[in-house]
Amino acid sequence: MGAPSATAPWILQFGGHHLAINVTIVGPNNVMTPSLPAAQPARYVLNGQTIRPLGNENDKGFALINALDASQQKQAILSYEVKDLVLGPGNDGKVIQPEGMLASGMNARQQEMLLDIAHEWVGILNDEAATAKMAEIKQNLGKTYFAWSGATTNGGVAYYRIQGPTVIIEYAPQQGDVDHIHTIYRDPTNDYGARLVSK
Amino acid sequence: MITARDSSASRLLAVGSRLLGRSLAVIVILTASTPVGAHRLDEYLQATLVGIETDRVNLEIDLTPGVSIAQQVTGWIDADGDGQLSQSEGLAYANEVLTSLAVTVDRKLVTLTLRDVQLPAVDDMTSGLGTIRLRASAALPEAANGRHELTVVNRHRPQTSIYLSNALVPSDNRIQIVTQLRDRDQHSLTISYDIETTGALRRISWVTGALGLLGMTVVIRGGLSRFRPRWARPV
Numbered sequence: 538m539g540a541p542s543a544t545a546p547w548i549l550q551f552g553g554h555h556l557a558i559n560v561t562i563v564g565p566n567n568v569m570t571p572s573l574p575a576a577q578p579a580r581y582v583l584n585g586q587t588i589r590p591l592g593n594e595n596d597k598g599f600a601l602i603n604a605l606d607a608s609q610q611k612q613a614i615l616s617y618e619v620k621d622l623v624l625g626p627g628n629d630g631k632v633i634q635p636e637g638m639l640a641s642g643m644n645a646r647q648q649e650m651l652l653d654i655a656h657e658w659v660g661i662l663n664d665e666a667a668t669a670k671m672a673e674i675k676q677n678l679g680k681t682y683f684a685w686s687g688a689t690t691n692g693g694v695a696y697y698r699i700q701g702p703t704v705i706i707e708y709a710p711q712q713g714d715v716d717h718i719h720t721i722y723r724d725p726t727n728d729y730g731a732r733l734v735s736k
Numbered sequence: 737m738i739t740a741r742d743s744s745a746s747r748l749l750a751v752g753s754r755l756l757g758r759s760l761a762v763i764v765i766l767t768a769s770t771p772v773g774a775h776r777l778d779e780y781l782q783a784t785l786v787g788i789e790t791d792r793v794n795l796e797i798d799l800t801p802g803v804s805i806a807q808q809v810t811g812w813i814d815a816d817g818d819g820q821l822s823q824s825e826g827l828a829y830a831n832e833v834l835t836s837l838a839v840t841v842d843r844k845l846v847t848l849t850l851r852d853v854q855l856p857a858v859d860d861m862t863s864g865l866g867t868i869r870l871r872a873s874a875a876l877p878e879a880a881n882g883r884h885e886l887t888v889v890n891r892h893r894p895q896t897s898i899y900l901s902n903a904l905v906p907s908d909n910r911i912q913i914v915t916q917l918r919d920r921d922q923h924s925l926t927i928s929y930d931i932e933t934t935g936a937l938r939r940i941s942w943v944t945g946a947l948g949l950l951g952m953t954v955v956i957r958g959g960l961s962r963f964r965p966r967w968a969r970p971v
Contacts, residue, residue, distance in 0.1 A: 617918040620898045621781055627798060627867065631785065634903040634913045634927075712779065 546734045555719075557626075560662070561730025568670075568733060569662045570724040571629065577717040591718050594657045594708055599691040601650045601683065605638070609647075613638035615686040619696040622709045622721050629728040635700045637684025651683055655699055658706055658722040670704075677701045703727065777804040777864075780893055783900040786886070788911055788929055793839065793886060794873045795848065803864025805896055810861050813868075819858065826855040830870045836892035839874055842884055846874040879931050883914070889924040901925035 539547035541562075549560040555575040561568050576590035589595070605613055615636060624631060640651055652675060659670045674681070681701030687710075688695050694713050699706040705723040726732050779802045787794035801809040813821050813829040830853040839846050851873055856866025890899055899922040903913050906929070914928040 617920050617922055619900065619922075620779075621783070621900060623783070623900050623902055627869070628785075632905045633785065634905055634916060636916065712777070 546730060548729065558661070559729060561733060563730060563733040563736075566733050567662065567666050568724065568727050568730050569659075569666075570722055571626075571728050572658070572661070572722045573626070573719065574658070574661070574722070575719040577711075577714075579716045579718050591708075591720065594654070594720065595715075595718070596691060597650065597654045597657065598685075598695065598697045598708060599689070601647065601654060602685050602689050602695075602697070604647055604650055605643075609638055609642065610685075610689070612642065613683050613685050614689075615684055617686065619686040619698075619709065620713070621711065622707045622719055623698070624705055624707065624723060625719070625721060629723075630725050630731065632705075632725045633700075635682040635684075637682040637698065637700075639679070640681045640683060640701075641679040643683075648678060651681070651699065652678070655704060655706060658720070659704075674701060674704050677703060777802045778896065780805060780809065780897040781900070782890060782892060782897050784888060784890060784925070785902055785904050786888055786925065786927060787904045788886060788906050788913075788927065789908055790876070790879050790911065790931060792873050792875050793841070793846070794851075795837075795839075795871070795888070797833065797870040797872070799833070799868040799870070800866070801861065801864070803862075806862045806864050806866070808896075810858060813855070821855045821858055821861070823855075826853045826868075829853075829868075830872075833870060833892050834872055836890065838887075838889045838891070840887045841876055844877070846876060848872045848874045881931050883928060883930055885926060885928050887924060887926040891923070894923065899923055903927045903929075 538550060539545070541547055544564050546561060546563045549558075549562060551558040555577060557571075557573040558569065559572055574591065579591055579595070580587060580589050582588070602610065602613065623633060640648055643651065652671065655674055656667070656671060659674070660667045662670070678701070681699065681704070684698045684700070686696045687693060692715065694710045694715055696707070696709045698708075703724050703726050705725060706720070708718065708720045711717040711719055724732075781798075781800040781802075783798045783800075785796040787796070799809075810821065811817075812832075813825050815825050815828065816822075827850070830850050834848045834850060837848060839848060849872060850870065852869075852871040854869040855861075856868065860866035888901060890901070901918060901922045902925070903916055906913065910932045912930045912932070914930055917926045917928075918924060
């Protein structure tokens with residue numbers, strides 16, 4: 538969108554059947570929110586090799602929920618089913634009331650695991666931009682929530698959400714199918730580079 | 737194998753073009769051949785966001801039919817059967833949806849008023865790409881300070897639907913969401929929220945004002961002393 542420029546805002550968009558990447562570029566800065574990486578099938582074999590497009594996102598989520606103790610899980614696990622993205626397309630800049638467990642109640646290892654999950658989305662960007670974004674997320678970690686709905690055994694159907702002041706990540710199996718996953722990565726303060734463009 | 741575009745991904749890309757305020761020049765869309773079964777098929781997604789203000793509640797309801805029931809949903813709206821979705825048909829359907837909703841505040845039923853309805857193109861609907869967007873609100877009785885409870889129950893087309901129900905963070909910082917309780921399927925959402933007492937706000941405002949005045953006095957005195965003319969400085 539727009540003309541590539543060293544100074545004026547423009548957006549690099551890449552979209553496919555199960556992918557929407559929006560990178561807003563303003564001078565040396567860029568942001569990748571909102572973006573929607575998704576997969577179906579979420580597991581397939583190619584040339585004898587098993588490919589899992591969102592495998593890390595799945596496995597790291599299950600690892601974190603199982604790294605929480607019983608009282609932490611009680612805070613993190615929602616009592617209701619979440620069958621789709623809450624803040625999917627059409628919900629730019631919206632902020633839902635956060636739920637789940639505050640990362641401030643996690644120990645250092647659990648917090649690292651949470652940041653590592655977030656990096657699966659943030660790290661799609663180049664290292665420089667990803668490093669800056671991860672620093673921002675880390676700075677706000679005390680105000681960041683981790684919410685989970687569904688099975689806690691890897692292989693089961695489970696939804697999770699990471700929500701902080703400048704990040705929202707959702708991982709949502711569709712129609713109860715672990716082989717069909719939609720995810721979304723947002724910054725409610727900076728979707729489509731709103732914060733960058735307004736500077 | 738039938739080719740289908742993913743509604744979520746393409747809608748997210750389309751928004752970018754609008755926000756940048758330019759026409760969509762070129763977008764590389766790599767559309768893979770994928771069975772339609774890849775997407776929401778036989779479910780009607782009803783997603784509700786609830787915005788609470790001191791004097792009213794706002795509902796944002798997005799209705800997305802799966803591709804295999806989209807024709808059926810189109811039929812619910814297209815009352816004259818001409819294959820088009822007119823604005824009046826959209827309004828009638830939106831009001832039908834609202835009558836399936838019950839909103840109570842402190843256990844008293846409030847009346848929803850439709851503010852807006854946006855219908856997708858029929859082709860988008862029938863191919864499972866369309867979302868019907870309803871916006872409604874209800875005036876609330878003058879809110880007393882303290883704890884309140886708002887419940888939204890959605891009984892629209894439960895046989896084919898799945899639900900998402902969430903409170904938005906209130907834009908008015910006098911309102912604080914305390915809890916959200918839902919049934920397992922999210923047909924109903926009960927939000928407990930506090931409205932700060934006016935007295936407390938007044939006290940906060942008074943203290944803030946006093947501190948501000950003190951700060952300004954210090955700054956002004958400090959600033960003036962720096963700019964005091966040489967002849968006026970003590971020797």
